[in-house]
Amino acid sequence: MARKQGSHAGITGPKVQEVALRLFAQAGFAAVSMRQIAAEVGVQAGALYNYTADKQALLFDLLRDHMMELGRALDAADLRGTPPAQLEAFTRFHIAFHLPRRDVVFLSYMELRNLSPENYVRIAALRRGYEDRLEAILRAGLQTGDFALRDPRVTTLGLIALLTGITNWYDPGGRLTAAEVAEVYCDLVRRAVTAGPDLPERPAETFARDAHAGKA
Amino acid sequence: MARKQGSHAGITGPKVQEVALRLFAQAGFAAVSMRQIAAEVGVQAGALYNYTADKQALLFDLLRDHMMELGRALDAADLRGTPPAQLEAFTRFHIAFHLPRRDVVFLSYMELRNLSPENYVRIAALRRGYEDRLEAILRAGLQTGDFALRDPRVTTLGLIALLTGITNWYDPGGRLTAAEVAEVYCDLVRRAVTAGPDLPERPAETFARDAHAGKA
């Protein structure tokens, strides 16, 4: 111990990402200094620049890696069956993926504004791709008549906000297990969009006059 | 014009709050300097300290004023009638109040971590009071049999996340008017919690074993 110098590639690199993620999530990107990160990693500030071009690249890499892992995990998930079955599978996938990653989820929403314009566009495109996967399920269910909803795009954004919001309050040591929370939310999501005999009077898609224009 | 000195109480004071809110929301509390705020207000940095004890008091005052105005506005809203009517009124109120205040809503979620512990407790208590108003409506609807849901507390937090999420994507110049968005969300909220003849098999409140313990 007490080694003050030497080569640690393969150890320091991942540790920089880990520490930066934790500190950014706790205090905010702008509030965390490169010296703080270096101190927790166990090196001097200058050494960080062997692993990142600058502070903002550190943030971008964290967000990009998160979004790409999300996409890969969804690809690997089993989202077959009828639209209601797909919706339940998506709901459970979203909760299961996001709940253990509360730090980076918080970062993904809070620190987009600290990305450069080009980097922002890249992250936003990845997010849009994920949203589109849910929207496709909702549209399929409209076609089959399983779902009744006024606007697939807005409903998509609403459901994702509903589900992602869990990460803001969930306490692993709290009253409910993650599985119990997932049950509550599966119910909410399913009932929010399911066509039922009690509510036939409203048109399914009142505001779809420009549904593919890109804007929400 | 070109006046460099003089007394402007009653003008500068509110302007400091305005500018601070806008800059904090745009760039984050930690990323905004007192000099930046002063420059946009049109004074020198030192003059700000006539209006705030320090930078953090500026943030706390913004959040406290917002939460107290929210409470007063809800008190003034017409939330009578059956639980379903109350729920629709709450939904419309929440959207109407939050949509024109996107900056401070964003601040209220993102910058809680930059409050001192005492200040955090005060803001959290105000928020909890607001959440409890919705939870009371849900519990009333469970009693009357109008609503069916598994957990009033979790459902409350879910619905608030759903509704508040609108502020993250809504574009006043976009495809939908605020009134149209409100219709979509009224539908989602109502259907998510309404007891219907199609879904009688699930218990209304499976996880309520500790519903008043304080933790979600």
Added chain:
DNA sequence: GTCTATAGTCTGATAGAC
């Protein structure tokens, strides 16, 4: 790959003139 040292700039907050 990590160290030390440093350049150049910005920070929150205060003091005292007017």
Added chain:
DNA sequence: GTCTATCAGACTATAGAC
């Protein structure tokens, strides 16, 4: 109530020794 001037420290990023 606002100004100017200033303190003491922190910041990102780089240079060069090892």
